[in-house]
Amino acid sequence: MAARRVLIVEDTLELGRMLRSALLTLDPALEIHVVPSAEEALLDVSRQGADLMIADIRLPGMSGFDLVKKLHQRFPQTPCILITALTEEGLAQRAQEVGAVRFLRKPLSMNTFLDAVAEVLGMPTAPPPPADTASSTGEETPRLAARLGRLRQTLNAHAVFLLDDRGHIVAQAGEWLPAYFEHEWIPPLMAALSAGIKVSRLIRPGPPQGVTALKGAEVDLLFAPVGVFALVLVVPANESVVRLPLAFEAVLQAAQEVARILDEMGVGYLTVTTAPPPPELPLTLPPGVDAEVVPVEVLPVEATELQPLVESLEQPSLPADPQAIDAFWEAAVKDEAVSLLTPEALTYEEARRLGLAPDSEAEESTENDNE
Known part of the structure; x- marks a missing residue:
């Protein structure tokens, strides 16, 4: 089957x-x-x-x-x-x-x-799950959604979110999700998280640990890194400031447990999910052919050679008005002083004077002989 x-x-x-x-x-x-x-x-x-x-x-x-x-x-x-x-x-x-x-x-x-x-x-x-899958503390390994829900209940939060390294909501506890949250809040939040991760790596090795708290008018925002992921809490602003140490400890503990759950699920939460760059292919030459490195100095470019190009680029462009363009070409056609498009070309009269073309009398005699 x-x-x-x-x-x-x-x-x-x-x-x-x-x-x-x-x-x-x-x-x-x-x-x-x-x-x-x-x-x-x-x-x-x-x-x-x-x-x-x-x-x-x-x-x-x-x-x-x-x-x-x-x-x-x-x-x-x-x-x-x-x-x-x-x-x-x-x-x-x-x-x-x-x-x-x-x-x-x-x-x-x-x-x-x-x-x-x-x-x-x-x-x-x-x-x-069998009993032997319990953690070393004797408690059953909590699932991700249940752990976020417990953290929300502990801190009386409106909602708890887990964001991946691209700012996408991986898991959520609570219904607080206004339309502006994903478009207006998440991008600067992820930028702040990235900056915090860089600072954390300067002061201690290993995965970053810490909690950032921002006071707001209606809600307070707390977020902590879980590898390159983000654990985000939206808490009512009227919560007592005395509970802030409790919030820090609760969020840190939750972040560690979420990291353990993600690790058990096989989620690469410590690395950014971007595609690796394609490998550079070595240059292969046919047998017996040696690569010759040509230094830049052997191909000099004189500044005077580029002057005509520079002058042509500095000339004003034609107006975009179609009527003005037509008027320009009509004036150019009527102007007898307009030079040839190819200065090296000869007119028929000039060619005849130089003996490069037959004159009219020679042409007439030739025509009479043919008759």
């Missing part, structure tokens, strides 16, 4: 990898492919097919809703699960209308996510 194929459509690379790692716990034989856009997903399914598609609603270009509709026009039997971090009402109804078999909100509960996938694929649900 061929391995079942699952296609994940998620523009946040790290989240796609996390979902892939989670699905492999259901069945290591699953063939799982991650693509960042709906357009690539349609191309992938048309070439290789899929037993299940898991897609985010908000994607670059075509949305997840449009993806499901177009997919079912060609492959009506392919089930789809839609996920989103959007909080607006009516999304579940729209997902059902376009034909999605499941609708899940971020931050994802991995147990719920895995149960939904197992049910759609007709697989047994994931068993609970």
Whole structure:
């Protein structure tokens, strides 16, 4: 029996990898492919097919809703699960209308996510983790969403976000997500995080540790590095300043636990997810041919040789008005003093005077002889 194929459509690379790692716990034989856009997903399914598609609603270009509709026009039997971090009402109804078999909100509960996938694929649900997977403190290793939720509850925060190195929301606890957050807050926040990481490397080796707190009129902002990721908290501004040391310790501890969870998931949170530069190919020459290095000095360029080019570039350009351009050419045609386009060319009269062309009398005698 061929391995079942699952296609994940998620523009946040790290989240796609996390979902892939989670699905492999259901069945290591699953063939799982991650693509960042709906357009690539349609191309992938048309070439290789899929037993299940898991897609985010908000994607670059075509949305997840449009993806499901177009997919079912060609492959009506392919089930789809839609996920989103959007909080607006009516999304579940729209997902059902376009034909999605499941609708899940971020931050994802991995147990719920895995149960939904197992049910759609007709697989047994994931068993609970064995007792020997507990940490050295005797507590069960917390899942990412649960840990963010616990931190939010501890500090009475509006929301807690985990951002990857490109500023994409990987996980979230809380519904506080205004429209301006991703476009106006995240870019300068990531710049501040990058600067803090550089300073941290100057004062201590290893992964950066620290918490940055900013006081606001309505909300306070706290963020801490998790490798090159960012743990961000939005806290009500009226919280007592006396709790600030508690917040620092709680955020630091949460950042360390999140790093451990990401490490167990195989997420490269310590490195920036950029493609490596292509290797430089060595220059190969045919056998017996030696490369000759020509110094710049053997090809001198005199400044006087470039003077005509410089003067031509300094001449004013023609006006852009079409009527003015026509008037310019009409005046040029009527002007008898206009020089030839090719100064080295000779007129017919000049050629005849120099003996390079026959005169009219010679032409007439030749014509009479031919008659």
